[in-house]
Amino acid sequence: MSSDSSPRRTIRRSALLVVALLTGLTSLPACAGADKTASALAADAPLPARVPEGTKLIVGDPVVKVALALSGEIDKFSFEIEWANLSGGPQTTEAFRADALDVGAVAEIPSIHATWTGLPVKIVASKLRKDPINHPTYELGIAPGVSVKTLADLRNKKIAYSPGQAQGALMLRVLKKAGLTKNDVTLVELPSTGDVYVTALAGKQVDVAPIGGVNVKRYSAKYGRDGGTTIPHGIRDDPSHLYVRTSTLEDPAKAAAIGEYVRAWARAARWVYEHPEEWIEGYYVKDQGLTPEDGRYLVDQAGEPDIPADWSEVIARHQETVELLAAETGNPVLNAKDLYDLRYESLGASAVNTVKGGA
Template sequence: MSRKRLLPALALLAFVAGCGANAAADDSAKLSLDAPLPTAVPDGAKIVVGDPATEVALKLSGQYDKVSKYVQFANLSGGPQTTEAFRAHALDLGSVAEIPPIHATWTGLHVKIVASKFRQDPLNHPIYKLGVAPGVSVKTFGDLRGKKIAYSPGQAQGALILKVLKKAGLTKDDVKLVELPSTGDVYAQALAGKQVDVAPIGGVQIKRYLAKYGKDGASTIDHGLRDDAGHLYGPVESLEDPAKAAAIRAYVAAWGVAQEWIDKHPKEWIEGYYVKNQGLSAADGQWLVDNAGHPDIPADWSDAIQRQQETIELLAQETGNKVIEAKDLYDLRFQTVAADAIKGGAK
């Protein structure tokens, strides 16, 4: 979504949400961030959630009516959109990859991660591969030296490039980083048009890029790094509102059950989400399911926090931002909520 289209959407969200996101800031009865989470969602509680894929999963699985009492879904996802919506006090929860909570904190937003999802066997089921432009020879990381590489600061793809360069023993000075937005098929088009030599491409773009340009010499290589983190996160002001905190807890539980449903019902997911909602072919949907593997929703975030800290330190070194503590990005009260919900079924 372009910024021109995003601003009216945020204005509408702000109108609908009213001053709800600011309520906790003006209310003397704030919920402390170390207080136990409320377990009962009070009547009238409402949160605005930007998590379009889970919205579809809840509808397909018959769970939607259980959350619609307290959730209003917004067609927003990804770091730039959720960050701007948080600033507009128009969103309580967003679905993103690894980098947005870090970037939001560096830009002055106080946010917390409340749910995390990864992939089982993540090195064999990466989200991204490095796309190589037709006529360009990149077989190993060493071949990246001197290449033009697509780069999106503040997003997962940008962080992945920095990690790849570190693994290759290269610095930013050894390549030419070309800043491009990572939305849609921008990277694939940039590769095909020789604007860049290398770019991280993900999802069905991997399949389509090779199918369309493979005959011209386009290729991909594996990066061999973990790129599988996915989070739900939101502004602290929402978590300080007792009613919203209860609703967020209930949503995280429903989210966990929905991820499990997606994994156990691939045919329904392909037809209901990839085909009917996203407009992909059934073959593309099957490819995405096969290459995603199975979800990993841990009840212990220790390893995730350690990996996040490594990412923070790398990004801080490369961007000049201050090193922050990864553990401070996580609201550990939610650590077992999704995993417990999966064990117990919908609650």
Template sequence: MKSPIILDRRAFLSATLGAVALGVTACAGDDAPRAALAAGAPLPESVPKGTTLVVGDKEHQKAIQFSGEAEKFTFEVEWANISGGPQTLEAFRADALDIGAVADIPPIHSHWTNIPTKIVASRFRQDPLNHAIYRLGVAPGVAVATLADIRGKKVAYSPGQAQGALVLRVLHKAGLTKEDVELVELPSTGDVYATALASHQVEVAPIGGVQVKRYETKYGREGATTIAHGLRDDPGHLYVPVTVLADPAKAAAIREYVQAWARAWRWREANPEEWIERYYVKDQGLSAEDGRWLVENAGVADIPASWTEAIARHQETIDLLAKATGNRKLRAEDLYDRRYESVAADALAAGGAR
């Protein structure tokens, strides 16, 4: 397995030149270029020799490796050290990435920014309201106990990311509009939101993962709080540029990758202590206590065999975002490649996870 790659200008240029070469010569060793795979054509089940996928899924990459799933691949994987909507879209634009792992907003923005993509795998959380990814962080000394109390407050906002969409959904639920608050555009990476709250740069911000626990612990004595938003915030997707799906070799490799992706989720749940020690403690430098909090808060992954309900929820989000941002309306159905709809669930039903 190749080492993880960190995408910089040289990597982008190299990947772009490689993509051009692929379009002319197909995979190494092929005598002639491959014909493009039509959008509605059945997925090939065998992966040609020499096929490579570049995957950006920093966290789950480790589960695929620790579980032994990576050893079974019949193709080469290059792990890209990127995550989140902005980075994956930048990499897609440069033809430097085949698969990205994101929430439900980047697939929408990819179409709005003329990078058509398709979702090929979806994961949610069982009991999503009790296992929410985010809570609304409230700055020390600021009185916000309900969603309605957000009126007039400075709210952190990251367009094009899940946190930004969550803010719009929270406002909608509270009967408020963007004009009823002061939106402060900030990147949602790392502890930026928690730091902005602590310094009163913003008064309300969606914070997720271990940042919730750390924020409450570090600033609680100063009056910092968090409140539940009461909305589903659990979608997790793998999405792929349509140009990649037109390559029959990559389309087949993606099918195999999705199967391993699903089995690795079950491995994480079946081996929580190993996952905590190897990933959260040794790889991420967290304490075992923080790791256990993250595992417990995540609950159990729901990998459905049908996307119908998920697409309906996605449509509601699209409609809200289109109205709030002035972007054109999209059909949520068009964001999904339903040839892959049952691939992950079928893999779980067939077993094979270690």
């Protein structure tokens, strides 16, 4: 019996040892998670002043990447940046959900839609344009053969509409300004990417579409002889933001790095304004493949950037947009202030003022 029982006891002891080891290994992630939770940065805690060594951010901000390269600042960060070649709300939100992005550059709509779809996000930087009515981001493109001289003429027209993007919210604002509702027009859902809207106008798929950038100049040049025109909408359409997942800000290292990036982002905006010829050649011509004439048009159209140190007016306008979209979509009304991390409020403006002061 003793010769049989000894191997059995050995096997039992070995089995117990394996179970104990596996149990210990299995518990390690839980311990790591607990440590992470314990070290998470609270939403109301001051931002860390120093970025720890080894910190990395993945940033989707291709335009600023070029500006930083041209200004010589791209290699001056105290942390590693991996640049993601994406922009716009849908791409940025998808990258956030895939845990493939830390910082995105968008207008004011994506943060609203992200929150409505269960993705908590925070805005960490805001930029406007000085004299925004005379330097609009978009104009209303009018299809050849369609008569629209004023906003009131939009009644009964087919209008390109991109829910979830800045152009979509703009058209809702335009209709409101004109005293119209969506029942007074036909909204045609189209993504506002590339030259989709220009093509839709030229092909009479829509009567009206908000077009921006060099498309305004090119549309008039190409289709003006056929009656294609543009008209101003007279509404502020210039807000642009940097935003991040709320969970990213719980990482003290990334929260500190984001602060450093916000400062560089603001300086880049100012550098672009103060170095128009270098920007035209380095970005519009070499990077985007546009002509110098197109680049000069875009620089003039953009005007001077305005990076506010106080976000009160920005948030108030954002609240109007939230309420407009909520009424349109049936989603709950959000408190726009909850979309902003006010710890970053003054960083961009102070960085620009330091540059202006020559410090």
